[in-house]
Amino acid sequence: MPETWPQADLSNRNMDTPKHALTVDNVIFGFDDGELKVLIVKHGEGESRGRWGLPGDWLQLDETLEQAASRVLQDRTGVKDIFLEQLHAFSELTRHPGERIITVAFFALVRSDAHVLSAGKSEMDAQWVNVRETPELIFDHQRILTAALARLKHKVRHEPIGFNLLPEKFTLLELQRLYEAVLDITLDKPNFRRKMMKMNLLVSTDEKQSGVSYRAANLYRFDLRVYKDLTEQGFVFEV
């Protein structure tokens, strides 16, 4: 044990402290065609030009990490006010060639009906790909994606965040398919229905599925109000 405790000098007077390059990188999940997808973009500059990576940007001095992540998200997808959560900071000395760049990764969930990245040349630069079939990604972005997927799989079982990947109104089978895609398992339909329904988090709308060649299923909404009320009473969401 040291004789004296090293004390960090966090005063402003000391200006000779190490300064670090910081980025944010977003793992943006979407659910489409029964598949869990992630948004990747083509890097436009530098030695990683033309290669695929997660959408990211430098952190500016006058914004928080969350603001930077939100900015990147809006630039890429046009959406805002959606599920966005900090994942992890990656700081390996060699994660980026040349100078060490620290990145704080976020993961976001967007409804497939909100994907607005079709216009113009964007398809060349940004693409939704199945999370388990990505091309090679730059730097440590594959590792970040893996970490994000692990976090998503865990969270989706313990919090009703999965609803953020579905449109406002959805059928029970769509919800089940979502869980199956995220968790990479198959579920029993009757049991899944009952489990969901008895949580009282789903509100039946008076609408039904349309355009299907079989019996139209009832559409449900997720009720955040009820969830918050239940949570306060000690209810825990578990799938």
Add this chain to the structure above:
Amino acid sequence: MPETWPQADLSNRNMDTPKHALTVDNVIFGFDDGELKVLIVKHGEGESRGRWGLPGDWLQLDETLEQAASRVLQDRTGVKDIFLEQLHAFSELTRHPGERIITVAFFALVRSDAHVLSAGKSEMDAQWVNVRETPELIFDHQRILTAALARLKHKVRHEPIGFNLLPEKFTLLELQRLYEAVLDITLDKPNFRRKMMKMNLLVSTDEKQSGVSYRAANLYRFDLRVYKDLTEQGFVFEV
């Protein structure tokens, strides 16, 4: 949607990127006297001199966040190779007076028999306090502590990390008391015992408690090997 995607230039050629001040702060939990405690230190420099805060330090250019956190931990407690996990990055513009300083918080779990912070004047500078009875802390350290406690409460139910807070060998009641302290609840003794025992993660030693004025309880060890084997087979720890 923008006409062209903003693309971060992550090449090394571009050196005029924003640079940030970064610290690590550790929430170090310990379990003693049936209470969950956290290690706080007195700040020695700057305008926060003499006030209590979480142990932290600047991140150096040639170390990862994990290395910095580990370094701080060892400086404070003398222990190494213990449970240490990244919690969250805090980057609010006003979290620190003057320039914006980003901190990446970690949380650590140390066995009470490994607390080696008695020598000399250290008691003046560092103290174990009940997590729910801390003095006022500098900056946003109270918020960081709250986040760490929430994370701990969640993790302790889903992963066998609680064992990191106990000595090598422990009784079932000690384990129960730990869970009660962390989760701030009471548990039923017979049911808790059975639940733990049927996981097959505890190995009975041939030793018994000593120095107690009642029937000496059997001492158990947590078997990490078995846990890893079981985990691979799909076992999930749940309390």
Add this chain to the structure above:
DNA sequence: ACAAAAGTGTTATTTATACACCCATGC
């Protein structure tokens, strides 16, 4: 009629919960 999915029912099994209870030990 048939395909496809909607939606319900039934049963066996496992888990959770709430207790009552006896056992061992030191004072």
Add this chain to the structure above:
DNA sequence: GCATGGGTGTATAAATAACACTTTTGT
């Protein structure tokens, strides 16, 4: 003997899991 925790038993309720079954609808 009594207090204190160690440790076991048990009955009930609830959750889980597996799967058979009927219903509805567009083609």
